[in-house]
Amino acid sequence: MSAQLGFSDVRYSALNRIPRNTRLCGILAALCFFLTLSLIHIQFPLQRSSTNQDEKVLPHVAAVDCGRRSKELDAKRKITGKSWIVVTTINQPTDAMDLLCNLDGWNVVVVADTKSPKEWTCGSCVYLSVEDQQCLSYDIVEVIPYKAYTRKNIGYLWAIQHGATKVFDTDDDNLPTGSDIIFESPTEGVVGYRHDNTTGKSVNIYSHFGRPDIWPRGFPLEEIDIRRPVSYMTEYTSIPEEAKDVLAPPMMIQQGLADLDPDVDAIFRLTQGQELKHAKFCKKSPSIRLSPGTFCPFNSQNTLFSYDAFWGLVLPISVSFRVCDIWRGYWVQRLLWDVNGSLGFTKPTVDQIRNAHNYLDDYMDELQIYEQSSKFIDFLSSWNSTSTHLETRIIDLMEGMAENKFIGLEDVDLAKRWVKDLQNVGYIFPKVSYYDPQAFEASLYLYEEPRVRAQKSHQLSSDALKQCQLEADVDPPMSRIQITNGLESDPSDRFKDILLVVNFNHPDYKALEPFLSIYKPYFPNIKVYGPQVPTDLRDQVIEVEPYDGGFTSSYRALADAMERFPNYSGYLYTNDDTALNVFQLAKFDQDKVWKQVPDHTYDIRDRAKPPPSDWHWLKQESTAMWNDTTSLTEEQRKRISAFTKVDGPADIRSYCDAVYVPARISVELTDVLKRFAKHSVFLEMAVGLALVAVEPPENWLSWQEMYLWIGGGREYWRNYLTSGVSMLHPVKLTSDPKARNYVVNWIENVQVV
Numbered sequence: 030m031s032a033q034l035g036f037s038d039v040r041y042s043a044l045n046r047i048p049r050n051t052r053l054c055g056i057l058a059a060l061c062f063f064l065t066l067s068l069i070h071i072q073f074p075l076q077r078s079s080t081n082q083d084e085k086v087l088p089h090v091a092a093v094d095c096g097r098r099s100k101e102l103d104a105k106r107k108i109t110g111k112s113w114i115v116v117t118t119i120n121q122p123t124d125a126m127d128l129l130c131n132l133d134g135w136n137v138v139v140v141a142d143t144k145s146p147k148e149w150t151c152g153s154c155v156y157l158s159v160e161d162q163q164c165l166s167y168d169i170v171e172v173i174p175y176k177a178y179t180r181k182n183i184g185y186l187w188a189i190q191h192g193a194t195k196v197f198d199t200d201d202d203n204l205p206t207g208s209d210i211i212f213e214s215p216t217e218g219v220v221g222y223r224h225d226n227t228t229g230k231s232v233n234i235y236s237h238f239g240r241p242d243i244w245p246r247g248f249p250l251e252e253i254d255i256r257r258p259v260s261y262m263t264e265y266t267s268i269p270e271e272a273k274d275v276l277a278p279p280m281m282i283q284q285g286l287a288d289l290d291p292d293v294d295a296i297f298r299l300t301q302g303q304e305l306k307h308a309k310f311c312k313k314s315p316s317i318r319l320s321p322g323t324f325c326p327f328n329s330q331n332t333l334f335s336y337d338a339f340w341g342l343v344l345p346i347s348v349s350f351r352v353c354d355i356w357r358g359y360w361v362q363r364l365l366w367d368v369n370g371s372l373g374f375t376k377p378t379v380d381q382i383r384n385a386h387n388y389l390d391d392y393m394d395e396l397q398i399y400e401q402s403s404k405f406i407d408f409l410s411s412w413n414s415t416s417t418h419l420e421t422r423i424i425d426l427m428e429g430m431a432e433n434k435f436i437g438l439e440d441v442d443l444a445k446r447w448v449k450d451l452q453n454v455g456y457i458f459p460k461v462s463y464y465d466p467q468a469f470e471a472s473l474y475l476y477e478e479p480r481v482r483a484q485k486s487h488q489l490s491s492d493a494l495k496q497c498q499l500e501a502d503v504d505p506p507m508s509r510i511q512i513t514n515g516l517e518s519d520p521s522d523r524f525k526d527i528l529l530v531v532n533f534n535h536p537d538y539k540a541l542e543p544f545l546s547i548y549k550p551y552f553p554n555i556k557v558y559g560p561q562v563p564t565d566l567r568d569q570v571i572e573v574e575p576y577d578g579g580f581t582s583s584y585r586a587l588a589d590a591m592e593r594f595p596n597y598s599g600y601l602y603t604n605d606d607t608a609l610n611v612f613q614l615a616k617f618d619q620d621k622v623w624k625q626v627p628d629h630t631y632d633i634r635d636r637a638k639p640p641p642s643d644w645h646w647l648k649q650e651s652t653a654m655w656n657d658t659t660s661l662t663e664e665q666r667k668r669i670s671a672f673t674k675v676d677g678p679a680d681i682r683s684y685c686d687a688v689y690v691p692a693r694i695s696v697e698l699t700d701v702l703k704r705f706a707k708h709s710v711f712l713e714m715a716v717g718l719a720l721v722a723v724e725p726p727e728n729w730l731s732w733q734e735m736y737l738w739i740g741g742g743r744e745y746w747r748n749y750l751t752s753g754v755s756m757l758h759p760v761k762l763t764s765d766p767k768a769r770n771y772v773v774n775w776i777e778n779v780q781v782v
């Protein structure tokens with residue numbers, strides 16, 4: 030079971046390497062006396078650390094005679110094993126403890142505090158009394174405060190020293206619902222990552238399990254958006270082997286969810302606490318692991334650590350009770366990326382029967398989370414260090430965190446002691462294999478299209494959620510399960526009232542299928558136009574007559590669509606060989622014309638003058654149009670003059686392979702275009718001029734158009750699918766079989782406005 034996740038049982042057992050000095054207390058009682066003395070000088074954290082373990086005050090811990098205790102401790106040391114549960118408590122054994130202590134194959138170490146009962150027995154649990162703890166030779170013992178949850182740190186070391194290859198981190202109020210605590214198999218996994226890190230780096234994992242309306246404690250307040258809680262996820266099983274390792278490294282830490290009373294922040298409890306009554310997550314949702322670069326808070330209540338993640342168990346002492354596990358969870362996520370590991374989340378495996386809390390106290394205790402978690406995540410995302418060993422990277426990171434006031438200096442000291450203690454108990458740190466953000470990004474592009482993967486994954490998770498919804502009759506909490514779109518934003522929603530008009534300039538329809546497959550997911554309404562339509566495509570393509578290679582047929586198609594389908598709120602025109610930056614367009618104002626404002630005007634009143642450029646070869650048609658007084662109304666001529674600054678006929682040169690027209694001006698524009706068509710004005714004179722005639726360019730949204738034939742880039746269009754341009758032309762979808770994937774990847778990954 031434990032070998033499943035790349036942390037293997039054959040690892041050299043820590044138990045065999047217990048250094049002799051762990052028995053120092055037993056041998057040198059005098060040293061322990063000094064140890065005890067030094068306890069009295071402990072610096073307690075400034076922040077209040079209120080817990081079920083009360084206010085922290087300097088305890089009156091009497092000097093312990095470790096020599097006398099050594100026999101008792103030696104007996105406890107005889108209990109060894111690979112699977113350890115670590116708990117700290119001030120209560121008599123709870124029901125949950127009863128269950129944990131009797132879990133087959135697991136050892137339990139319970140770390141006592143000053144308020145804990147003197148006598149505490151439960152199954153074969155190892156109960157480390159305060160006196161026991163003082164006789165341990167761990168360097169951290171000297172600096173761990175009393176009346177503090179962080180006493181657990183001592184238990185982690187104990188477990189590691191006594192043979193642990195996995196540690197289950199939990200509390201005495203979490204009742205496991207299964208008969209074992211296991212790492213979920215990686216094949217079931219999906220990975221979650223933020224598709225667009227400009228809007229945040231966190232995912233709300235609760236939404237993956239059907240409750241997007243709540244969020245885990247520690248989640249940055251700025252990123253709470255119950256409409257799009259999981260930004261992006263992709264089906265793990267469909268990713269090729271070589272990409273899997275990059276997108277989803279082996280799971281080293283697994284956070285199981287908790288039913289009944291899940292871990293949320295005090296803001297949630299104070300404002301919507303009633304929503305939590307008997308809350309349940311969907312147990313059918315597949316387990317999910319986070320890719321490097323993406324964060325989600327995790328706690329210390331139902332959390333399984335593999336051997337390679339033991340270094341990340343240490344809870345910081347300079348922050349409050351309700352911050353310490355969340356803060357640990359965040360910095361550990363950053364370092365997991367550097368040891369080829371990931372954090373995973375699985376369905377609920379415990380029922381949380383929460384000890385009573387005062388929510389306002391909790392709120393005060395959580396202030397640092399509210400204030401800093403987003404900044405902390407930003408800091409961690411950009412953090413790096415030149416250290417090549419994890420041991421030193423941990424210290425580097427702690428120093429950086431202290432410098433930036435996320436933790437106090439006492440935690441830098443703690444980390445140094447922790448690393449030393451780990452080395453002393455024989456822990457072998459995993460090797461550093463740097464997370465490389467560029468390789469990660471590249472692997473997103475290389476294989477199956479992110480959108481296809483996202484859709485599969487969304488299918489996978491929504492199928493699971495639907496099954497849970499069906500259980501509402503027998504399990505009422507399931508009526509709260511919601512299915513959310515897993516995508517960052519769904520452009521199809523923005524385009525639902527828009528008609529996409531696609532024109533084929535030539536009767537070559539090989540690009541029809543790839544074109545439609547690219548744009549159908551985004552555009553619910555598409556009309557295709559083209560010349561000489563073959564019989565078998567008549568139901569898909571509206572015929573444009575006559576075939577003139579796009580000379581005028583393109584804008585006649587647009588005019589026809591605006592006239593024939595008048596009920597849309599806007600018309601987005603494109604050629605079949607133009608790529609559209611869909612996510613960017615989804616953000617644009619749909620009441621504006623989208624077109625790059627033309628920058629070339631030619632005064633054509635004096636026909637004796639030579640044409641201003643070769644390009645002007647089409648002057649005849651436009652002159653005929655200008656000669657015809659019915660072509661433009663007085664008002665339209667005035668608008669053109671205002672733009673061209675020419676008091677008379679003036680051509681406007683403007684390419685037109687894509688344009689957006691709001692319905693507000695579609696009737697007038699259709700009219701002008703039809704009058705232009707009568708004189709066969711060339712497309713690249715007609716559309717810009719017609720638009721200027723009906724809508725002053727200062728009102729346009731002048732998007733960025735890119736034309737590759739200008740710089741000779743035509744052959745290399747792939748190189749240009751990288752920036753924030755709105756439309757790119759020409760992009761020949763039929764030129765190679767992979768062209769379609771390139772365009773889709775561009776659309777999915779370039780979302781810059």
Ligand SMILES: *[C@@H]1O[C@H](CO)[C@@H](O)[C@H](O)[C@H]1NC(C)=O
Binds near residue numbers: 225227
């Ligand atoms: C993510 O953020 C980094 C900088 O923090 C930036 O260089 C990168 O392009 C971003 N990636 C995406 C997909 O937005």
Ligand SMILES: *[C@@H]1O[C@H](CO)[C@@H](O)[C@H](O)[C@H]1NC(C)=O
Binds near residue numbers: 035278279369
């Ligand atoms: C990460 O772990 C996987 C699975 O053990 C392995 O195949 C891969 O090579 C590792 N990657 C690195 C960068 O070490």
Ligand SMILES: *[C@@H]1O[C@H](CO)[C@@H](O)[C@H](O)[C@H]1NC(C)=O
Binds near residue numbers: 412413414464466
């Ligand atoms: C951190 O630095 C290492 C070594 O210079 C580099 O390989 C790695 O890509 C960097 N990681 C990040 C996240 O910048």
Ligand SMILES: *[C@@H]1O[C@H](CO)[C@@H](O)[C@H](O)[C@H]1NC(C)=O
Binds near residue numbers: 525
């Ligand atoms: C417009 O009308 C067509 C039928 O002509 C219909 O199929 C389509 O749904 C309508 N669109 C809108 C936005 O109302």
Ligand SMILES: *[C@@H]1O[C@H](CO)[C@@H](O)[C@H](O)[C@H]1NC(C)=O
Binds near residue numbers: 649650652653656
């Ligand atoms: C436009 O009108 C002028 C002046 O009447 C005439 O000389 C010219 O031939 C006309 N051109 C076209 C193309 O109709």
